[in-house]
Amino acid sequence: MMTNKELIIIGGGPAGLTAAKMAAEAGCQVLIIERSPALGGQLIKQTHKFFGSELTYAKTRGFDIAKLLIDDVMKFKDKIEIMCDATVVGLYPNHEITVYQKGVYSKFKATAIITATGASEKFLAFENNDLPGIYGAGAVQTLMNLYGVLPGQSIVMVGSGNIGLIVSYQLMQAGVKVKALLEAAPKIGGYLVHASKLRRLGVPIYTSTTIKKAIGKDFVEQIETVELNEKWEMVSGTEKLIDVDAVCISVGLSPLHQLLSMAAVEMKFVNELGGMVPLINENHETSYPNLFVAGDVIGIEEASSAMIEGYLVGLIAANRIGYHHPHYETLLQSYHDQLSNLRSGPFGAKTRIGLAKLRGETHAR
Amino acid sequence: MLDKTGIASLEQVKSRFPKKEFLAKAKAIIECYQDIPCNPCQTSCPFGAIHIGDDINVQPKLIVEKCTGCGICVTSCPGLAIMLAKIEPSKAVFKIPYELLPVPKKNEIWHAINRAGAIIGDALIESAILIPKQDKTVLVTVKTDLNLLYEFVTIRSKDHE
Numbered sequence: 001m002m003t004n005k006e007l008i009i010i011g012g013g014p015a016g017l018t019a020a021k022m023a024a025e026a027g028c029q030v031l032i033i034e035r036s037p038a039l040g041g042q043l044i045k046q047t048h049k050f051f052g053s054e055l056t057y058a059k060t061r062g063f064d065i066a067k068l069l070i071d072d073v074m075k076f077k078d079k080i081e082i083m084c085d086a087t088v089v090g091l092y093p094n095h096e097i098t099v100y101q102k103g104v105y106s107k108f109k110a111t112a113i114i115t116a117t118g119a120s121e122k123f124l125a126f127e128n129n130d131l132p133g134i135y136g137a138g139a140v141q142t143l144m145n146l147y148g149v150l151p152g153q154s155i156v157m158v159g160s161g162n163i164g165l166i167v168s169y170q171l172m173q174a175g176v177k178v179k180a181l182l183e184a185a186p187k188i189g190g191y192l193v194h195a196s197k198l199r200r201l202g203v204p205i206y207t208s209t210t211i212k213k214a215i216g217k218d219f220v221e222q223i224e225t226v227e228l229n230e231k232w233e234m235v236s237g238t239e240k241l242i243d244v245d246a247v248c249i250s251v252g253l254s255p256l257h258q259l260l261s262m263a264a265v266e267m268k269f270v271n272e273l274g275g276m277v278p279l280i281n282e283n284h285e286t287s288y289p290n291l292f293v294a295g296d297v298i299g300i301e302e303a304s305s306a307m308i309e310g311y312l313v314g315l316i317a318a319n320r321i322g323y324h325h326p327h328y329e330t331l332l333q334s335y336h337d338q339l340s341n342l343r344s345g346p347f348g349a350k351t352r353i354g355l356a357k358l359r360g361e362t363h364a365r
Numbered sequence: 366m367l368d369k370t371g372i373a374s375l376e377q378v379k380s381r382f383p384k385k386e387f388l389a390k391a392k393a394i395i396e397c398y399q400d401i402p403c404n405p406c407q408t409s410c411p412f413g414a415i416h417i418g419d420d421i422n423v424q425p426k427l428i429v430e431k432c433t434g435c436g437i438c439v440t441s442c443p444g445l446a447i448m449l450a451k452i453e454p455s456k457a458v459f460k461i462p463y464e465l466l467p468v469p470k471k472n473e474i475w476h477a478i479n480r481a482g483a484i485i486g487d488a489l490i491e492s493a494i495l496i497p498k499q500d501k502t503v504l505v506t507v508k509t510d511l512n513l514l515y516e517f518v519t520i521r522s523k524d525h526e
């Protein structure tokens with residue numbers, strides 16, 4: 001049986017939630033489908049105060065931002081329908097999707113779809129990286145911040161992007177000793193304010209250094225680190241051993257593109273955006289009309305940009321379906337301006353370059 | 366070196382301190398040395414004493430005459446990059462953000478810690494305040510010897526090593 005909907009949003013993270021709110025505000029009927037038991041995406045695991053623009057709730061703790069966004073959505077109970085614990089397993093070019101929820105498959109067809117599936121973690125190849133005690137940063141956050149379980153007593157973090165820095169700080173807050181933070185590049189990747197707040201707790205940060213192997217019988221007991229030269233080659237003789245009972249890998253995210261690839265929209269590998277991403281125009285529309293995207297799925301960025309993109313795309317998708325928001329033009333301009341403002345600094349360079357590559361291509365199409 | 370170690374140099378630190386004559390009253394020291402898309406310090410200051418401007422990536426700048434030392438920015442900054450400093454005869458008094466357990470108590474003596482995480486002396490806790498508006502970031506007032514003015518950045522419990 002096929003159920004028809006106006007707008008379907010895949011993913012209930014910050015991008016999906018803000019898109020739903022804006023589309024409903026314009027008058028559109030929305031269905032949000034989220035594979036986790038709860039809405040909020042990455043935000044529900046974040047206990048720190050967010051950086052970003054105060055317009056997008058910076059200085060509020062991540063899980064509290066999730067509550068604010070969910071409250072916004074709940075104000076439109078008559079317009080927004082929510083399915084949690086429901087995974088979209090198929091996305092087809094005629095705007096049909098297949099959803100798997102609690103043992104049951106169902107099919108939906110929509111006038112427009114917004115994909116806001118976020119990103120997945122990259123992992124790192126090294127000897128014995130399958131020993132128990134070696135986690136991705138997302139798993140550490142889920143254990144610690146959702147279930148209150150510590151991943152270990154003493155840990156080494158691999159990767160100095162914002163996630164590595166912030167999760168290290170959260171581990172210290174939880175009483176776990178972070179023995180070191182390793183970064184393969186010659187410089188710290190994330191914001192220096194986050195690095196400094198970790199360093200002053202006594203956590204050493206080793207740049208141009210990586211993990212060579214994990215050592216242990218039934219679980220990780222030690223790791224061997226090694227320094228890297230300018231050509232990223234291991235420098236023999238620089239190996240050091242660190243005793244640990246856990247290792248956390250935080251070497252980046254890549255967009256969750258699988259559904260889009262399945263729908264056969266035009267995709268491209270753009271390193272600056274984290275991997276495979278769909279080609280989009282300035283409306284965030286893919287090569288397939290009425291299939292839109294927002295958030296980390298079109299390039300790894302931040303919750304602040306994910307939210308603004310969500311509002312923007314919710315506005316545009318609703319308009320396409322026939323619901324013209326009373327402040328459409330003003331809002332559209334304001335979101336475009338906010339996005340370019342966020343991305344105008346050195347940390348936005350990657351996104352700027354990446355998006356230019358994408359947009360250049362769609363215009364050429 | 367800051368971008369390799371996370372430790373700001375003495376020169377960098379001093380560049381964020383106003384002239385000593387201003388420090389008879391508490392002033393915000395904003396250690397945000399990088400162009401990042403962030404602005405709660407500016408938007409939270411009720412006195413317009415922190416300037417970033419329209420481009421959110423610009424580094425915040427203190428307008429020292431306007432700063433009343435109220436401390437609101439200290440607990441608003443997600444990077445925990447702001448503290449207040451004040452000079453008393455032979456003592457330095459700081460207000461710092463603190464997010465670890467245990468929470469310090471008035472009159473306790475804690476370690477004074479520098480930007481590398483090393484112990485540099487003693488810090489007397491004068492108060493530890495937490496009101497709902499601070500959203501769980503405790504504002505701790507501590508007193509150290511004056512010679513730690515440019516070195517001190519946080520505290521560490523003595524029974525918790």
Ligand SMILES: Cc1cc2nc3c(=O)[nH]c(=O)nc-3n(C[C@H](O)[C@H](O)[C@H](O)COP(=O)(O)OP(=O)(O)OC[C@H]3O[C@@H](n4cnc5c(N)ncnc54)[C@H](O)[C@@H]3O)c2cc1C
Nearest residue numbers: 011013014015035041042051088117118295296302303304
């Ligand atoms: C440790 C850490 C700290 C961070 N700190 C900050 C910060 O201080 N400031 C800031 O601005 N940003 C920060 N971020 C980044 C921010 O969390 C993300 O950029 C943001 O959550 C991206 O939003 P999104 O909606 O695109 O994706 P997500 O939040 O990842 O949400 C995607 C949602 O889609 C769901 N989903 C995926 N596939 C399917 C499917 N097939 N079917 C149904 N549902 C699906 C997922 O379950 C998820 O709920 C941080 C991230 C981390 C990990």
Ligand code: SF4
Nearest residue numbers: 410432433435436438
């Ligand atoms: S201490 Fe108060 S007045 Fe001074 S900059 Fe901070 S918020 Fe503004």
Ligand code: SF4
Nearest residue numbers: 397403405406442444
């Ligand atoms: S709030 Fe803190 S981290 Fe953000 S710009 Fe201001 S000083 Fe820097």
